[in-house]
Amino acid sequence: MVAGACSSPRAAGPSTTRAGATGAPVASAGCSASSLGGGSAPAPATGLRQDITVDGVARWYLLTTPPTHNGTGPVPLVVDLHGLAEGATLHAQTSQFGPEAQTDGFIVVFPEGTGAPVSWDIAPATRAHPNHDIDFMNAMLNAVEAQQCVDTSRVYADGFSDGALFTSLLACTMANRFAAFAPVAGIVMPKPCTPGREVPILAFHGTADPILYFNGGIGTAVLNHDLGGGGPAPTTTAPPPIDLKGKGYPANVRAWAAKDRCNLRPTDTKVSAHVILRTYRCPPGAAVEFYIVLGGGHAWPGSKVSAELKSITGPSTFEINATAIIWKFFRQHRRVT
Numbered sequence: 001m002v003a004g005a006c007s008s009p010r011a012a013g014p015s016t017t018r019a020g021a022t023g024a025p026v027a028s029a030g031c032s033a034s035s036l037g038g039g040s041a042p043a044p045a046t047g048l049r050q051d052i053t054v055d056g057v058a059r060w061y062l063l064t065t066p067p068t069h070n071g072t073g074p075v076p077l078v079v080d081l082h083g084l085a086e087g088a089t090l091h092a093q094t095s096q097f098g099p100e101a102q103t104d105g106f107i108v109v110f111p112e113g114t115g116a117p118v119s120w121d122i123a124p125a126t127r128a129h130p131n132h133d134i135d136f137m138n139a140m141l142n143a144v145e146a147q148q149c150v151d152t153s154r155v156y157a158d159g160f161s162d163g164a165l166f167t168s169l170l171a172c173t174m175a176n177r178f179a180a181f182a183p184v185a186g187i188v189m190p191k192p193c194t195p196g197r198e199v200p201i202l203a204f205h206g207t208a209d210p211i212l213y214f215n216g217g218i219g220t221a222v223l224n225h226d227l228g229g230g231g232p233a234p235t236t237t238a239p240p241p242i243d244l245k246g247k248g249y250p251a252n253v254r255a256w257a258a259k260d261r262c263n264l265r266p267t268d269t270k271v272s273a274h275v276i277l278r279t280y281r282c283p284p285g286a287a288v289e290f291y292i293v294l295g296g297g298h299a300w301p302g303s304k305v306s307a308e309l310k311s312i313t314g315p316s317t318f319e320i321n322a323t324a325i326i327w328k329f330f331r332q333h334r335r336v337t
Contacts, residue, residue: 021334025074026153028145061111064098074151076106081159085117094305120166156330158182179335182326189255198260198286206296216248260286272319
């Protein structure tokens with residue numbers, strides 16, 4: 001949802017994933033000396049706008065690269081997707097994935113959706129309905145991998161809210177390009193969903209989310225207000241009883257565990273006063289993890305931007321930091337072809 005500018009603290013929180021991804025990097029075309037103009041590395045970038053035309057439409061994304069990248073050693077790439085009406089610039093401030101990338105040595109891009117309010121097409125592509133945002137993702141990856149030295153086996157996607165819904169679709173349709181996925185406040189199981197392999201997936205959701213209800217449904221009054229529908233903000237009321245293993249987002253995570261052929265009896269671990277980590281035992285190469293924020297709203301955990309929107313989108317938490325946890329999860333996984 002709409003967010004303002006502010007920084008985010010780094011409090012990672014636990015993760016049960018393995019110590020690190022193994023295997024040799026797969027260098028993109030941008031790693032070759034000819035692509036780098038005689039061996040010189042591309043200039044470092046911080047939130048640099050990149051324009052591209054896809055399906056006849058002008059699109060853009062923001063690019064941030066680590067200052068120590070020499071242009072010849074392949075590095076991971078993270079695609080960080082904004083929420084409905086939020087946009088790439090504001091989401092970059094919300095997630096703070098740019099500073100994370102520059103500190104830990106990977107590339108991050110923040111793509112911009114389309115429309116007013118700006119959004120993503122979360123519907124699977126059909127003959128009658130081509131999905132131009134999926135085309136945008138492929139074209140953007142092609143461009144970044146041609147211009148930068150990317151380890152194409154370590155390309156990842158995460159997203160918030162509407163971006164989480166789109167991340168879920170990418171997990172079904174682009175597992176041939178992304179190694180792992182992390183939807184924040186909006187994991188779903190699109191239909192059809194044919195990733196072609198088991199995919200590592202990490203999710204977050206608050207039990208008091210007033211927009212995408214934890215056990216299913218949409219808070220249309222809050223959503224309409226957020227999108228400029230007018231009138232005062234809806235009065236905060238006590239949420240309905242929560243079923244931590246019931247329908248809605250718990251069921252969506254379970255559906256991903258089933259698709260990944262995991263054991264469907266999860267383990268819940270209370271990692272802080274208001275955060276539960278649910279993990280499933282999965283086959284090698286797969287992973288399903290779910291951070292449940294007790295009393296949490298429609299928020300990016302660990303972000304001051306999300307916390308500033310408490311009156312509209314509900315409480316956030318600083319007991320964990322979603323950005324740090326997502327990157328820790330991502331770096332455990334490599335796409336094997």
